[in-house]
Amino acid sequence: MNTEKISLIKASIKSIPDYPKAGILFRDVTSLMEDPTAYKATIDLLVDTYKDMGFTKIVGTEARGFLFGAPLALELGVGFIPVRKPGKLPRQTLAQSYELEYGTDTLEIHTDAIVEGDKVLMVDDLLATGGTIEATTKLIRQLGGVVEHAAFVINLPEIGGDKRLQGLGLEVFSICEFDGH
Numbered sequence: 509m510n511t512e513k514i515s516l517i518k519a520s521i522k523s524i525p526d527y528p529k530a531g532i533l534f535r536d537v538t539s540l541m542e543d544p545t546a547y548k549a550t551i552d553l554l555v556d557t558y559k560d561m562g563f564t565k566i567v568g569t570e571a572r573g574f575l576f577g578a579p580l581a582l583e584l585g586v587g588f589i590p591v592r593k594p595g596k597l598p599r600q601t602l603a604q605s606y607e608l609e610y611g612t613d614t615l616e617i618h619t620d621a622i623v624e625g626d627k628v629l630m631v632d633d634l635l636a637t638g639g640t641i642e643a644t645t646k647l648i649r650q651l652g653g654v655v656e657h658a659a660f661v662i663n664l665p666e667i668g669g670d671k672r673l674q675g676l677g678l679e680v681f682s683i684c685e686f687d688g689h
Contacts, residue, residue: 513549520546575665577631606643624652635660
């Protein structure tokens with residue numbers, strides 16, 4: 509991979525201490541998007557990684573997964589499918605709940621967005637626990653999609669989401685890694 513582009517991307521991601529609560533060092537991917545050179549480098553690296561893999565759909569998770577998944581889908585010439593929180597999609601949906609640190613959350617996908625045999629790449633901005641992508645994987649597989657890859661701009665490996673997703677049979681790719689939570 510292009511180390512110059514990776515350095516540019518990593519340098520453009522601002523770290524915000526104690527947000528959203530004390531003890532958290534928040535990695536702000538929106539600062540990457542404020543720099544068009546870094547944003548383009550991010551999409552270019554994703555395209556270079558996945559252009560020859562035969563994906564038929566890109567799925568992005570709410571909400572920052574849309575920001576990287578949609579441009580990637582355009583560049584690859586395939587459809588983009590949003591996975592959203594309940595009540596945000598207008599057609600018939602399939603729902604999947606997943607555990608949070610303090611409770612549960614739910615994601616939904618249109619039931620007609622994935623067809624049997626679609627080869628799907630999941631995209632999100634950041635991998636921490638892996639709960640969102642695990643739920644998304646279950647949704648895609650329930651609809652008959654083949655999902656074996658998940659792409660992220662940032663991975664926080666100390667939290668262990670990459671191991672969780674590998675346990676689901678997913679190949680995990682991230683452009684950069686950061687220490688901490």
